[in-house]
Amino acid sequence: MLDSLVSGIFNGDARSISRAITIVENDGDSDTVRNLIREIFPRTGNAHIVGITGPPGIGKSTMIGRICSLLSEQGKKVSVVAIDASSPFTGGSLLGNRIRMQESLTKHGVFMRSLANRGLTGGLSRSIWDTVKVLDAAGSDYIIVETVGAGQADLDISNLADTVVVVLGPGLGDEIQAIKAGIMEIGNIFVINKMDRQGAYIAMKDIEETLAMMPRGEWKPPVVGLNSMNGDGYDKLLDLMERHRAFSLNHPEVRMRKFRTELQMHIDEELRRKFRKDITGILQDDIRIRRYLEDRVDPYSAAEGIVEEIA
Numbered sequence: 001m002l003d004s005l006v007s008g009i010f011n012g013d014a015r016s017i018s019r020a021i022t023i024v025e026n027d028g029d030s031d032t033v034r035n036l037i038r039e040i041f042p043r044t045g046n047a048h049i050v051g052i053t054g055p056p057g058i059g060k061s062t063m064i065g066r067i068c069s070l071l072s073e074q075g076k077k078v079s080v081v082a083i084d085a086s087s088p089f090t091g092g093s094l095l096g097n098r099i100r101m102q103e104s105l106t107k108h109g110v111f112m113r114s115l116a117n118r119g120l121t122g123g124l125s126r127s128i129w130d131t132v133k134v135l136d137a138a139g140s141d142y143i144i145v146e147t148v149g150a151g152q153a154d155l156d157i158s159n160l161a162d163t164v165v166v167v168l169g170p171g172l173g174d175e176i177q178a179i180k181a182g183i184m185e186i187g188n189i190f191v192i193n194k195m196d197r198q199g200a201y202i203a204m205k206d207i208e209e210t211l212a213m214m215p216r217g218e219w220k221p222p223v224v225g226l227n228s229m230n231g232d233g234y235d236k237l238l239d240l241m242e243r244h245r246a247f248s249l250n251h252p253e254v255r256m257r258k259f260r261t262e263l264q265m266h267i268d269e270e271l272r273r274k275f276r277k278d279i280t281g282i283l284q285d286d287i288r289i290r291r292y293l294e295d296r297v298d299p300y301s302a303a304e305g306i307v308e309e310i311a
């Protein structure tokens, strides 16, 4: 079963890709997922992973639609993952978002998937990393990940993506300060969308000035204005995406930092997995638990002792 799934992925078969993503999403750290990732990993590493983040309604999905059309016209294979904040009411992806985007994308043979963001700390769930690997192994030239910018998810997207495009626009009012606080550091390219709207040039100037005051690395994040209604600015955006990709490929330390973070995530999980049985055993040991209570052992000392004992 795994064999046919893997060859389906390698052939770019949409149903196999879909099925693999579902497995990755639902089965977490099961052996199936481990084996799947192990099998496909040698074919990964070719896709340009682009994170697109910004406040709700700023035009991320519209932008992605246009980017996909342009790239598809160039003969590139594009996949899109849209990550919605999971809502307590639906517990899943927002349907409207998906429908809006799908109409323009399926036309171009773009693979597209909406995922719920179920990370515990408000960040991206670990399965997103594996989802991207599946799409990468399936031969995607570009994998575009849409997230609504917010806290931990922003940090995570900057570790997942090769290039982070931060989208802002006019009319964000006082909110802009709060939004900027979270995303100025993670953006490799800044977009001011809705250039057809009033206030767009002020917004652009504001971002340029903020960037000018920030400590500068070797890559100086450019700001590009887009009008997603008529397509103005998109050639420049695609060019900047390419340039940033070339920059990253020449700077292995960037990829090392990202890989470190991914590794950390897996080590945490691996440690928990390795000791889970022992820990459960100890927690179910009534005699021991009663002794802790009777001897009034504080929980820090108890936990420390237990970990030392297991390790």
Ligand SMILES: Nc1nc2c(ncn2[C@@H]2O[C@H](COP(=O)(O)OP(=O)(O)OP(=O)(O)O)[C@@H](O)[C@H]2O)c(=O)[nH]1
Pocket: 054, 055, 056, 057, 058, 059, 060, 061, 062, 063, 097, 100, 148, 193, 194, 195, 196, 197, 226, 227, 228, 229
């Ligand atoms: N005037 C104008 N409207 C735009 C532009 N780009 C997008 N819009 C409109 O803005 C609205 C929101 O666009 P979306 O692409 O759904 O925005 P989003 O950032 O994906 O929104 P969420 O996924 O809900 O966070 C839609 O009605 C778009 O038609 C633009 O450049 N100019």
Ligand SMILES: [Mg+2]
Pocket: 060, 061, 062, 097, 146
């Ligand atoms: Mg959207």
